[in-house]
Structures are given as C-alpha cells and as structure tokens.
Amino acid sequence: MIELKHIFKWYNVGGTKTFVLKDINLRIEQGEFISIMGPSGSGKSTLLHILGNLDTPDEGTYHFLEEDVYALKSRKRAELFQSRVGFVFQSYHLIDELTVYENIETPLIYKNISGSERRAIVGDMLDRFGIVGKKDLFPNQLSGGQQQIVGIARALAGSPNLILADEPTGNLNSQQGEDVMKLFKQLNEEGVTIVQVTHSEKNAEYGNRIINLLDGQLKKD
Numbered sequence: 001m002i003e004l005k006h007i008f009k010w011y012n013v014g015g016t017k018t019f020v021l022k023d024i025n026l027r028i029e030q031g032e033f034i035s036i037m038g039p040s041g042s043g044k045s046t047l048l049h050i051l052g053n054l055d056t057p058d059e060g061t062y063h064f065l066e067e068d069v070y071a072l073k074s075r076k077r078a079e080l081f082q083s084r085v086g087f088v089f090q091s092y093h094l095i096d097e098l099t100v101y102e103n104i105e106t107p108l109i110y111k112n113i114s115g116s117e118r119r120a121i122v123g124d125m126l127d128r129f130g131i132v133g134k135k136d137l138f139p140n141q142l143s144g145g146q147q148q149i150v151g152i153a154r155a156l157a158g159s160p161n162l163i164l165a166d167e168p169t170g171n172l173n174s175q176q177g178e179d180v181m182k183l184f185k186q187l188n189e190e191g192v193t194i195v196q197v198t199h200s201e202k203n204a205e206y207g208n209r210i211i212n213l214l215d216g217q218l219k220k221d
C-alpha cells in the first residue's frame with residue numbers, strides 16, 4: 001500500500017541543513033496496524049504528514065496504492081489521498097467557526113455524499129463517541145480531550161482505507177484512550193490500515209508492528 005524510498009527532509013536553519021528525516025525506507029502493507037515510537041523531535045509527525053500528503057520530502061520517492069505520488073499533478077495527488085485517508089492531528093486542527101456536527105461533516109461534503117446520508121453518518125459518529133450532547137458546540141467550548149474525540153470522529157466519518165493518527169490518545173483519560181485503541185483494533189480487523197504515533201507501550205501493543213525513529217532515522221523495523 002505504501003512504499004517510501006530514500007526519503008530525506010531538512011530545514012535550513014541559520015545557513016546549515018538540519019535533517020529531520022534521513023534516508024527513510026519503509027513498506028507498509030494493506031491491513032497492517034503500525035505504531036511509530038521515538039523521542040520528541042525525532043521526526044514522527046513529519047513522517048506521518050508525508051504519508052498523508054500533508055508535507056513533502058526534499059528527496060526520495062513515495063508510492064501510495066501503486067501510484068508514484070510525486071509524479072502526479074497536485075490535483076490528482078490531492079484526490080488520491082482525500083477520499084482514502086483519515087488523519088487525526090496531534091493538535092486537533094478543528095475548524096473554529098464550525099460546530100462539532102459541522103466539523104465531523106466536512107470530509108463527507110468533500111466526498112460528495114448526499115445530505116441524508118451525511119446526517120446518518122454524522123449521527124452515528126456522535127453516538128459512537130458519546131458526544132451527541134455536544135453537537136452544536138464550537139471547538140473552543142470543549143476540553144482538549146473532547147476536541148481530540150471530535151478529531152477522531154471526523155477522521156473516521158469518511159470510511160478511510162488508511163488512518164494516520166498522531167498521538168490520538170495524548171489528551172484522553174485512560175478509559176477514553178482504551179476505547180479509541182479498541183475501536184482502531186476493530187477497524188483494523190475490518191481491513192482498515194492504521195499508522196499511529198504513540199508514546200505508550202500499551203497502545204503500541206494494539207498494533208502488529210512497531211517502528212522506532214531516532215534522530216530522523218528508522219531504528220528497527
């Protein structure tokens with residue numbers, strides 16, 4: 001499903017190249033559930049953003065579903081990812097001007113799903129995550145944990161084939177965190193590929209493979 005070859009990412013800081021990712025080579029098969037671990041600043045978010053086409057490397061190739069991603073024109077490339085990938089952001093990235101309901105609905109509008117079907121899907125998500133009572137609130141009226149739940153609901157609403165989740169349980173209490181991991185496991189058993197960044201050994205155990213990043217390099221695969 002995913003193949004990264006010789007991926008490099010760097011920033012020019014004060015005239016010197018600072019590497020964030022160094023020669024990343026990685027294959028991910030459809031149906032895997034992968035946990036990326038590593039210290040803060042090791043490049044985990046950058047790698048996940050590249051996988052989700054939210055960032056581009058300075059060197060290297062990326063094949064997603066057999067497509068040579070960087071050979072595609074930007075519109076084709078966006079289409080390839082938009083309908084198939086659900087991204088859970090470390091910092092939620094909810095739209096402040098939209099209610100909880102509207103935030104969850106947004107990816108479905110991009111997917112051209114009809115109004116009645118959208119209502120059914122959003123209703124199901126609100127139910128599933130126990131946030132029906134919050135549907136008309138705006139993100140700034142929610143706690144960090146609640147915003148994270150909404151971010152997860154939004155990522156799942158479009159029935160993606162690939163879920164990319166950046167520390168999805170970082171702001172949840174232990175019960176909520178466990179519920180989210182069980183849900184991921186269930187989705188994975190239904191065929192959804194999952195790549196999560198986590199600091200928790202316990203959460204990493206829900207997956208079938210752990211990838212360790214250190215100073216922008218893969219340590220063990």
Ligand SMILES: Nc1ncnc2c1ncn2[C@@H]1O[C@H](COP(=O)(O)OP(=O)(O)O)[C@@H](O)[C@H]1O
Nearest residue numbers: 011013020038039040041042043044045046047
């Ligand atoms: N725009 C930027 N300019 C310079 N350095 C950056 C920029 N964005 C990220 N970095 C650096 O890239 C490194 C990796 O960041 P990140 O992928 O967020 O790590 P992690 O998610 O593992 O904590 C960090 O050292 C960070 O400071």
Ligand SMILES: [Mg+2]
Nearest residue numbers: 044045046090
């Ligand atoms: Mg990060």
